[in-house]
Amino acid sequence: RTGWAIFFERAAGALRVQTCYRRARERARFVAAHDANPLYAFAAVALGEARAAADCAFRLDDRVRAERREMWFAATVIQARQRRNEWRGYYLLALRAATVFVALYRMWPVRRRYARLRNAAIC
Numbered sequence: 001r002t003g004w005a006i007f008f009e010r011a012a013g014a015l016r017v018q019t020c021y022r023r024a025r026e027r028a029r030f031v032a033a034h035d036a037n038p039l040y041a042f043a044a045v046a047l048g049e050a051r052a053a054a055d056c057a058f059r060l061d062d063r064v065r066a067e068r069r070e071m072w073f074a075a076t077v078i079q080a081r082q083r084r085n086e087w088r089g090y091y092l093l094a095l096r097a098a099t100v101f102v103a104l105y106r107m108w109p110v111r112r113r114y115a116r117l118r119n120a121a122i123c
Helices: 002-036 038-042 062-122
Strands: none
Touching: 002 062
16 A cells, blocks of 8 residues: 555656646747747647636747737738728729719719700701
């Protein structure tokens, strides 16, 4: 019985050490991947699924977190400007169509009056 108690105590201690070691190893691997390719920020990250601090395998460095926020903000700005330009094109197209429609609508009574005058002059 004493042998089993010693085994379980050692196993529990080893489990804690292994967990800390694996966490440090994965964190170092993640930071190295970020440093090698900062655009890796847009790739799927395992941390995205775990939002609670207790569920995360490790905490990101403040430097990595700040760099990722900058890249995400830059991507958001680029997307917003692209969408703005697209919608500006649609707006200008609709504005031109409305201008043509209004012009034709306003010219219609004048054309009708000239047609009556022309028909009266011919007859």
